[in-house]
Amino acid sequence: MREGFLSPELERVLNLLGMLGIVGVILGSYVYQFSYRELPCTLCLLQRVAMIGVAVGAAMNVMIGPDTRHYGVCLVSSVFGIAIAFRQSLLHMNPFFDKKTGQPTLEATSNPPFGQEVFGLNLYIWSVIIFTVVFLAIGLVQLIRDPSSWPAREPAWLSRLASLGVGLLAIVIASQAVLVFMECGFGDCPNDGGWNWWIFRSSTGS
Amino acid sequence: MMTTAMLLLTVSCVFLWWHKAQWVWLPVMAALVLGLIIFVNDVDFSTNLGIQL
Secondary structure (H helix, E strand, C coil): CCCCCECHHHHHHHHHHHHHHHHHHHHHHHHHHHHCCCCCCHHHHHHHHHHHHHHHHHHHHHHCCCCHHHHHHHHHHHHHHHHHHHHHHHHHHCCCEECCCCEECCCCCCCCCCCCEECCEEHHHHHHHHHHHHHHHHHHHHHHECHHHCCCCCCHHHHHHHHHHHHHHHHHHHHHHHHHHHHHCCCCCCCCCCCCCHHHHHHHCC | CHHHHHHHHHHHHHHHHHHCCHHHHHHHHHHHHHHHHHHHHHCCHHHHCCCCC
16 A cells, blocks of 8 residues: 655755755855855854755655665754854844843844845845745655655666765765864864864964 | 764764664764863853852
């Protein structure tokens, strides 16, 4: 008996599209990072870690086949991402709180937003929205998926497309690792929102 | 630590792409645990949340 109407092939295609969407988000953040010369803060990088975790979970569904364990990777990563993004949003949402003294203040400029806006919202607000959408989408897919109809032979076009997509994801994650190493080294990351690369600091000896 | 987390994610994705390895969820979870440690270290609980640890 069919348990749902979402076939495994369609499920893999949806996961592939979601994974490519996250690749697009990470590449978009590169555009902002380099065009505005603003290095991502610690919380921003943690959101990228969570986003890559979601993408790897989706990539597992695409490469190995849809499975509840793979969705579990996406779920845990998205909950982690929501927590980080919500924390950062709350930090900047309340301008009447002085981070230095830890006291309420009448000065509304004490805690300005971090980074540039995209379509009127800061990146960490978009992050809350994206992780929430991922969370809800995984829940909906669990309701309508049909795990009993896994085909004996997977379509060749889907395998080729999956391999290309996951290869692109691997390249993007590797580039992210290189950029994080250049920004932070193996220590703490700078939180000043400037162009403060660790690799240039260490090479000049400052 | 952030670099280590990203390296773990890179390893997991490369092995998934190359070998379709089933165990790649392990480095992803390890990266998230590292992320959690970075997050807890980054939050100044005593001043920002009013909680003394």
